[in-house]
Each structure stands twice: as structure tokens, then as C-alpha cells.
Amino acid sequence: MLSFTAADYSAILLSLKVAVTATLLSLPFGFVAAYLMTYRKFRGRVLLDVFVNLPLTLPPVVVGYFLLLLLGRNGWIGKMVLQPLGINLIFTWKAAVIATAVVGFPLMVRSIRTGMETIDERLIQASRTLGAGLFDSILTVVLPLSMRGIIAGSVLMFARGLGEFGATIIVAGNIPGVTQTIPLAIYEYVSSPRGDIMAVALCLVSVAISVAVLLFHEWLSTRMVRTD
């Protein structure tokens, strides 16, 4: 009979924790980035576009290595910001969150943008002439009307986060019980003798979570949108 070890359970929980945290953390930034890219014309818009989408095209290992360089003890952010505050991110679950957030961010922004682009600009103009200021209009018109995109983006990012491997292993390592997520655990089982069964078992857990997430997505998007 197959049974998960304590480390396996903690890998499953950690995976969920990292993916959820990374998604929630990215939501406000993703919304703002999508808004700027959809509605604002400003200098450096192309630059923002490239910067946001870069992790999509870079190998995750490269993203991870850049993050390590930035956040590590001798990195810019590591040295200037984190160390004086007494924070150490590298090889903690928080590093895994950051790695997951960066890698999944373009997926979220793209989905939200797709949602925003379907909003008729006249609706925003109507809200302005009805007395809504810019932020009011964003909160009461743009936000609710891009809800489908926001949900889809969050789900996509969450799912991508569950599978994050390359960037995570570099900035967070593969420490069982601390930073080992499902993909990292699978990797370890596969590379050890007689680990195949456990690897398959964890793969099935992955599939189950993914199916659950997709079903939740369907349910949420039918509930969130008015059809009457």
C-alpha cells in the first residue's frame, strides 16, 4: 500500500501555499500592469511590455539565476534592502513565492489584458460623464468587467505556479519540508532508485489539483458574470 511520507505531505501543502501566495501577491500588480498597457499611452510602454513578458520567453532557470543574483547576499536588492532589514529570502519558501510570481506574472497580465480589451471604451467614458473620477471608474467599471480575465489569469498563474521548477530550485533549493514543492519532490523520487511509484503518486496528486482548479474556474466564471 502506498503511503505518503511527512515530507510528501509537506511538499503538497507547500506547493499549494506557494502557488496561492504568489497568485494573490501578483493580482494587484497584474491588474495595474494590464491597465497601463491597455489604456495608457506613455513613453516606455513597449519597454514595460517586454519586461513583463520576458519571463515567458526566458528559460525559468535563467529567471531563477537572475533572481539569485538580485536577491542574494551580494545582489543589489539583497545587499541594499534585505540585509539592512535583516531579511534573508534565498533558500526559504518566500524565495519560491517570488520565483513563482515572476515566472507566472506574464500569464496573468495577458489574461487580464484580454479581458480589458473587450470592454467598450464608451462604458468608461459614460461613467466619467456620469461623475465618476478615474479611480472610481476603474474600480466600478473596469475591474468588474475584466473579472473573467482576472479569474482566468489567476487560475492560469496558480496552475503554472504548481508546476514551477527551474526558477524555484535555483533560488529556494530543494530542501524537504522547507522548500520542496511537488515538482521538486517528483524530481527527487525519479532520480532515486525505486522512487517510481511515489513519483507517479505525486503526479496523480498534481493532476487531481489541476482538475479541481479548472472545475473551480468554470464554476466561478459562470457565477461572477451577470446573464439576466
Next chain:
Amino acid sequence: MELQVALRKSYGTFLLDADFALKGERIGIFGPSGSGKSALVGLIAGLHHPDRGLIMLDGETLFDSRQRLDVRPERRRISMVFQRPHLFPHLSVKGNLLYGYKRCAHRYRKITLDSVVEVLGIDNLLDRGVKNLSGGEKQRVAIGRAVLSNPRLLVMDEPLSALDDTLKFQITPFLKNTCRVFEIPYLFISHSLLEMRIMTDQLLNIAEGRIVEQTTAEALARVRMGVSPGGYTNLLRLTAPRRIDGFYGYRWGDQELFVSAGSDAPEALFELSSTDIILFKRHPEATSARNLLKCRVVDVFEAGSRIGVELECGGQRLIGQVVSQAARELHLAKGSEVYAAIKAVAFNKVG
């Protein structure tokens, strides 16, 4: 309402250069599509920004490039009704109606939900979503939403052109009534002279980004009589129909008109072309036309190669047209008496 505008704005090769001042409550902005009407009102409402110039409403400066002043749209209190309703799909009818009202400062809140709902006849829709409303219902809600924001100026940008003809003339009374009851001055944008004549007292005629003239819809219709093969279109609001031998008999002032294509609705609007009115000097003994009206000539005016004749019959006005030869033979002059024959089929019901 007093509006003063002097502005320039270029859109690629198109230049909008508008300079006018006007005072009134029911003002039309008239011109063919692509003439810059919508661009102009977009600038007045603050949705776009002029390259330079000045916009003043009721003595308050809304835009002045010299002072670098540009009042944000939400502060201008100019609400808009667009060609399509553009209702917020995530809100109920009531949520839509109250969107502007909630954002209106308390001291300006004179128009209330109940009164608007009553005037527009939408009380049974309040709790519904907006997706399954009919076209006419949606546009009524859009009008209500704009009016409820208690604006000092209502801008209607081709609010009727997306509606079919029947619906169009069902909505016009709501529009007129609402603005009259709540005393809201408006700018009404359209490329239809007919709509202009129903909705406005004066109009700005705009073409290729410039104001061509400031006139009235009525005057413009008379000028166009000279060039349009359809002549001048008389608009007659007829009441109290009764059926007689396959016709409808309608009250029109203190006389009755016979109309083929009538309906049982208590009031209806009909078009009658000036080319469908035949004038006689004396009472003809018999005629195939079902309507024979004794009229007095109020005015005779030239319109291109034709001569327009303004007639007064039973307290109502009609405009007919003749060629100059006929005018001489009929001895048409102010005060002279003529008989106008109109076939019952000449009346075209528009709403």
C-alpha cells in the same frame, strides 16, 4: 444655457475648428457623418482634449489652453447619451440608473429616481439585468441614467440612429418630455434634419470640421426644399382618429384630415411632402383627393428654382411648393386665399 466655444483639434489630416457662442435650451448640432459633430461634443464633455482654445459653459471655464485649465469630465456635469445605450452590463437597471445619481453632489440632486422612472415608464424593469432588455427599453434606461446624474447639460450623440423608425419616434416624446419636465438644456447631435426639427429650436450646421451656419432646423428645411427632389417635409401631429370607410379621420386644428395609413393610437406624427399638396385658386367642384382645405397664404419664398408657399389653414401651418409659372397664375401673394388638395395616401406615418 450659454455655451461659448472656440477651439481647434487635429486628428491626423482632419481639422476641427469650431468657433461659436450660443444661448438656448434645445440646441442641435447638425451635419453629415464625418463632419466632426461627435468630436466636438466629446471635447465639450471633456472626453478628449482640444489642441488649443476655450470652452465656457454658463460662465464657467471648462477648458482654456492659455490658462492650462482643463476641468475633468466628472466635474463638468455634462452627461451623455450615446448612439447605443452603453449600459453597464454588470449592474441591474436600477444600478445603472443610480450610477450618476450617487456621484452627484447633494446640492444638485433635484431629479429623483421615482420621478424619472415614472416619466420614462420603466418601473417594471428596475430589478432586471440589462442584457435582455429590448432596444427601446435600453435606450430609455440610458436616458434615465444620464438625466439622474442631474447634469447642467445633456449631450445626446445620435441617440436615435441605432433604433428603427417606429422605435425612434416612440423614444422622441420620452426624450423631449424628460428634458422639458426636468428643465435640462441639451445638445442634440444628428444627421437627420427630421430629428432636428422635432428635437431642437436652433442648430449649428457643421461640415468638414467647421461651423457653417447657426440657424434653425425649420429655416434649413426650407432652404433644402429648393434642392431636394422630395421637397419640404411637413410634420403634422394628428389626434383623435376615427375610422370612416377604410380611411382614418384625424383632428388637425379645427378641421379633419383623411388619411389612408393611420392607426388607432390617440396621437400620431405624419410626414407630408410639399410636392403632394396641389393648390387651386378657387374651390374645385369635385376632386379625387380626399382632403380639400381652405387656406390663407402667409408667406411666399424662393427656394432654388421653386417657390415655397406657407399656408395657414384652420390655425395650422403647411408648406407647399409650386413652380414660378404656377405662382403667377394663382396670383400667390401674402393674404391671398387658395384651396389645397391633398390625397389621403400622401400622409406618411412616422410615429
